[in-house]
Amino acid sequence: xxxxxxIIFAGLCLAGALNLxxxxxxxxxxLSLVVxxxxxxxxxxxxxxxxxxxxxxxxxxxxxxxxxxxxxxLLNAGREERTxxxxxxxxxxxxxxxxxxxxxxxxxxxxxxxxxxSLSDGVTSTEDLSRxxxxxxxxxxxxxxxxxxxxxLGAVALARKGHGEQEAGK
Amino acid sequence: MNMQAVxxxxxxxxxxxxxxxxxxxxxxxxxxxxxxxxxxxxxxGVNLSFVTFAHQWHMVKxxxxxxxxxxxxxxxxxxxxxxxxxxxxxxxxLAVDRIDLMxx
Numbered sequence: 001x002x003x004x005x006x007i008i009f010a011g012l013c014l015a016g017a018l019n020l021x022x023x024x025x026x027x028x029x030x031l032s033l034v035v036x037x038x039x040x041x042x043x044x045x046x047x048x049x050x051x052x053x054x055x056x057x058x059x060x061x062x063x064x065x066x067x068x069x070x071x072x073x074l075l076n077a078g079r080e081e082r083t084x085x086x087x088x089x090x091x092x093x094x095x096x097x098x099x100x101x102x103x104x105x106x107x108x109x110x111x112x113x114x115x116x117x118s119l120s121d122g123v124t125s126t127e128d129l130s131r132x133x134x135x136x137x138x139x140x141x142x143x144x145x146x147x148x149x150x151x152x153l154g155a156v157a158l159a160r161k162g163h164g165e166q167e168a169g170k
Numbered sequence: 171m172n173m174q175a176v177x178x179x180x181x182x183x184x185x186x187x188x189x190x191x192x193x194x195x196x197x198x199x200x201x202x203x204x205x206x207x208x209x210x211x212x213x214x215g216v217n218l219s220f221v222t223f224a225h226q227w228h229m230v231k232x233x234x235x236x237x238x239x240x241x242x243x244x245x246x247x248x249x250x251x252x253x254x255x256x257x258x259x260x261x262x263x264l265a266v267d268r269i270d271l272m273x274x
Contacts, residue, residue, distance in 0.1 A: 100190065
């Protein structure tokens with residue numbers, strides 16, 4: 001059962017990621033990214049991370065992707081024109097990506113001592129997670145809330161219509 | 171039961187593949203928003219390997235790291251999309267080839 005679920009959702013994940021690269025319209029890319037994130041949530045559940053699966057769907061597939069979709073519709077982003085891209089991307093980028101993937105893949109295939117995941121493994125309960133989060137890691141948690149506050153202020157300040165931008169637009 | 175178990179290497183391979191697809195998307199796409207989505211894809215690939223290793227060593231902290239990555243990604247998305255809106259206001263385009271003011 002675990003194997004079947006893994007194959008289905010890993011396939012969906014890869015198909016969504018490939019579709020993200022191949023689609024021309026940003027809204028199609030955004031929707032295939034939602035597919036990737038939702039199937040990743042199922043994979044988290046298979047690995048016993050129930051809280052993260054919920055957070056993945058709520059935060060990523062919900063909040064972040066809705067934000068992306070809003071911005072795409074707000075800016076009325078159309079089909080992108082295909083250009084060749086930079087020469088550096090072709091000359092250095094793609095070989096580098098291929099090498100990185102090959103190195104990681106060979107290391108992982110050869111790696112011994114990694115266990116296996118099955119459905120009978122225990123689930124990390126939200127209680128365990130919150131016990132560590134709110135006892136040992138309370139300070140980083142509070143710092144992230146400050147980070148979120150700064151991000152909200154920054155987003156409002158950046159997206160607001162300023163005087164300088166209006167003059168530059170005219 | 172053992173037949174049905176999935177080796178954790180497969181999860182890590184999937185995470186490496188997602189990360190590489192994110193890099194390729196970052197390199198080939200010409201739309202600012204799609205490039206930003208490729209970055210989110212890379213973050214998701216890394217998150218999957220965090221969860222896999224948290225499962226391997228039965229450590230809760232790996233999952234908490236993913237939680238923090240999600241928080242930072244949310245903040246990054248908010249600020250990044252605000253920057254994209256500001257750039258669109260100033261230049262009226264989303265094509266990265268036309269936004270080359272800081273290019274040498």
